[in-house]
Amino acid sequence: MKQVSITRDIAAPPEAVWAAITDAETLVRLDTGITGIDGSIGAGRSFGLRAEASGSRTFRITVSDFDAPRRMEWRSGNAVFRGVRVFTLTPTATGTRLDMTETFTGLMLSLIWRTMPDLTPSFAQFAAAIAAHTERKAA
Numbered sequence: 001m002k003q004v005s006i007t008r009d010i011a012a013p014p015e016a017v018w019a020a021i022t023d024a025e026t027l028v029r030l031d032t033g034i035t036g037i038d039g040s041i042g043a044g045r046s047f048g049l050r051a052e053a054s055g056s057r058t059f060r061i062t063v064s065d066f067d068a069p070r071r072m073e074w075r076s077g078n079a080v081f082r083g084v085r086v087f088t089l090t091p092t093a094t095g096t097r098l099d100m101t102e103t104f105t106g107l108m109l110s111l112i113w114r115t116m117p118d119l120t121p122s123f124a125q126f127a128a129a130i131a132a133h134t135e136r137k138a139a
Contacts, residue, residue: 002109004119005101008127012134014089014096018069020130021087021098030129033122042066053122059083081106095138098127 010017020026024037024047038058039047043066048058065073065086074085085102100123104113 002104002113003101004123005099006120006123006127007100008098008131009092009095010098010131010134011095012131012138014069014091016134016138017089017096017098017130020134022068022072026133030133032126032129034126041072051122053117053119077106079106080108081112095135098130100127 020030022041024039024041027034027041028037033052034049035052036050036058037047038049039045041047041063043063046060046062049061050056050058059076061074061076063072064075064084065071070089072087074083074087076083076085082105083102084105085100088099088101090097090099102119102123106112
């Protein structure tokens with residue numbers, strides 16, 4: 001198992017952060033690192049996702065947990081290689097703490113992991129874009 005994580009405190013309410021991270025159009029329009037989403041994000045839905053970190057490759061994502069406005073889980077892959085990304089929103093005195101963690105598992109993890117780019121900068125870019133967008137709207 002391998003993981004990538006980021007935590008970001010955002011000066012906006014959880015509902016505003018949730019609205020941003022569940023709106024496909026917003027995620028593509030902002031500088032989140034996501035370059036395309038085919039479909040919509042919601043409980044039990046599947047969609048295609050393209051990101052700067054993966055070039056033109058489209059990942060098939062399934063929303064496997066959707067507990068608004070607290071937790072969402074995206075799953076991609078199979079037994080050979082799987083990624084599970086969890087978004088957790090925790091209310092704070094000044095807004096929201098966004099935790100985003102992706103856990104990678106699978107039979108080919110050791111081989112695939114060596115060829116993957118470091119996703120930490122992509123996670124930071126995503127969190128910064130969501131923070132800037134929701135904080136601007138909350139001001």
